[in-house]
Amino acid sequence: MNIDYNLLMDKAKDASKHSYSPFSKFVVGAAVLASSGNIYQGCNVENSSFGLSICAERCAIFKAISEGEQKILAVAIYSPNTDSCYPCGACRQVMNEFESKDEEIDVITEKLGQLEIKKLSYFLPCGFKI
Numbered sequence: 751m752n753i754d755y756n757l758l759m760d761k762a763k764d765a766s767k768h769s770y771s772p773f774s775k776f777v778v779g780a781a782v783l784a785s786s787g788n789i790y791q792g793c794n795v796e797n798s799s800f801g802l803s804i805c806a807e808r809c810a811i812f813k814a815i816s817e818g819e820q821k822i823l824a825v826a827i828y829s830p831n832t833d834s835c836y837p838c839g840a841c842r843q844v845m846n847e848f849e850s851k852d853e854e855i856d857v858i859t860e861k862l863g864q865l866e867i868k869k870l871s872y873f874l875p876c877g878f879k880i
């Protein structure tokens with residue numbers, strides 16, 4: 751599939767506006783492109799009981815899967831609070847779960863205003879799968 755990386759990053763930026771992050775004050779947005787071609791947005795949602803907080807990437811991925819998507823082709827991540835926001839370890843593992851056999855997931859970040867596009871295996875070599 752021809753992936754519009756700029757569009758995905760724009761959607762991640764849009765989603766970051768809904769971030770609920772009163773505790774860390776670290777705002778994150780994500781956008782997921784599923785194999786159907788649909789895009790799902792997510793943001794980090796924190797909780798007074800800190801461990802219940804969820805990252806933007808997993809929020810977007812779980813939205814996609816819960817709407818019937820099975821595979822993910824790309825994930826864009828954005829935070830206005832850092833020069834470039836890379837996915838945490840937990841989100842890398844969750845991405846790995848929904849990667850298709852034939853196409854590695856593209857992870858899109860923005861460093862100093864420039865898109866960076868890397869394959870998931872760059873972030874998670876030797877990912878665990880059953």
Ligand code: THU
Pocket residue numbers: 771774776777778793794795796803804805806807835836837838841
């Ligand atoms: N966070 C994300 O949403 N995605 C990441 O990849 C890194 C961390 C969130 C979780 C928490 O709400 C805040 O950023 C600070 O860790």
